Amino acid sequence: MANLKTSEKKTKAQSMGLHSEVLTGKTQQKFFNPDEAENFYYFGTYDVDFNKRTEIDIKNMECREANKKIDELMKDGYGTIVIKNPQGKHSLGVGILNKLNLIFEGSLGYFGCGSMDGPIVRINGRVGWSCAENMMAGKVVIEKNAGSCFGAAIRGGDLICKGSVGARTGIDQKGGTIIIGGDAGAFTGFMMQRGRIIILGDVGINLGDSMYDGTIFVGGKIGSFGSDAVEAELTDSDQDWLKRKLKVAEIGENFDVSKMTKVVAGKKLWNYDALEPTEKKGAI
């Protein structure tokens, strides 16, 4: 991976009040610098052409076979792949570290599109538990509903569900944006560390329970706040960002963002030791 330099310049996200914790030592925060983009590569990724399109029917395939087929097609330069008849199978479209247009004509089961970095995925159906878990970058759009642990531990990218989602959406989220067009279940944003969650509908109990950082925007009713989750002022900058994000996501374009509730960490539960182990030794 690229050896990035730490930028002294304050990023837009920081100026909006996000990433507010001060990280020191080994855990310094580094932001992507477009000048260094060429340093980003993964072993085994392919040059694909988005205009080169193909369809595969995976009705009679096991998930490993289907995933291997996707990999082979990317190797052959296909940049747009349509998957027919996924029929709720688990672990489809996982581990793709390539630019790619991937379209599922149907629903996925558990762990769909997990651990991916880069592709743009459209799912014309529903997804089961833990969709896009650990996503690093890219975009996933789900046309119907999603199960629990939606976007668990994502680091980046946009994850959009046009319907409703189950419990623990954005659990352990470390970056990126999750957008929900409908309602969300209990423990949404549980232990989230960074990134943003937008819910246009209602949300269940214990919203943002034990969140370290990050921001949650809710359009509807909130069942209850979790431990250390508090309401914050919705700024003009927030509203601009919300409008732009919803427009780009093609979801709730006419939604009145000014009435949304902004939820952040109260930081009362914070118990970070600012010292690195070596510094700690010295202090002792």
Add this chain to the structure above:
Amino acid sequence: MCGIAGLIHRGNTSNVGFELQGMLQALKHRGEDSTGYALYGKTDGQNFIMRFKVGENVGEGSTSVMEDVSVYDERKKIVDGYLSDLGAKIIKEERILPYSLRYEIEYDKDLMEFSQKIESVPGVEILSMGKSLEVIKDLGNAEAVCKRYNLDKLVGTHAIGHARMATESGVDIKSAHPFWGYPFSDVSVVHNGQLTNYWNNRRVLENKGMRFMSECDSELIAVYLAEKMRNGATLEEGMKESLTGLDGVFTYFVATKDSLGMAKDTMAAKPLVLYESDDLVAMGSEEIAIRSVLPQEIETYDPFDGEVKVWQI
């Protein structure tokens, strides 16, 4: 882990044995230590159907032992004698396996007294008692159990089933789901999860005269609901109370003669996917279970935390 599945046809009947077999087989990766079916068949509603066992099929970790067929024969004789004493008339008798029997019985008195008498025979357990309910459970995956008991031809209105990965108790029939809602006719329960206040609740319920046949925590749900109903609560009321009365993580299904219900704990820790239309409700731990009966694109969703739903046929 375990997987559960259920379906209800509203206003018509279907081959529910075959359909549930497909749903449970799709969930076999969630556990295939044992599989159980609670099927609500199309009957004239006149006589009781009693499914019972006179011995065990013993797997890993079971506290039971395998016995000789002659022991089963002896127990069956005693049961037949007790039925006669109780004034119950056997209309039809089937011995599907040496230890597993199905009786059609003419009987119109108290089911509690009836069950206590029959189960006083050591090694005998009534798996189900009802005018349309039949509980069939045994070791192995859905396909194996279905084949062993010829369930794929059974026509009915609704059914629930369970694919078990044994965690809290051994592998045997007594610990397999579904559990009959003793002593209520036509009530059955399947559960996915763990109950953490099992022993506290069990002690309280046993002191109230309720019966437990296994050490499986899931049996508590059937007994808990039965006790609530015995005290006048409706099924739905009992299920709503269970959300706070039962501690732990759970998604469970309950079925009665004419209804099917689901409940999900307040942490929504156990999965459930639901498909609902005017003429069919199908649900399971994973969408692939529903796909086995509805392969076309459908609208499914996850019920939220603390949700209780009941559908009528």
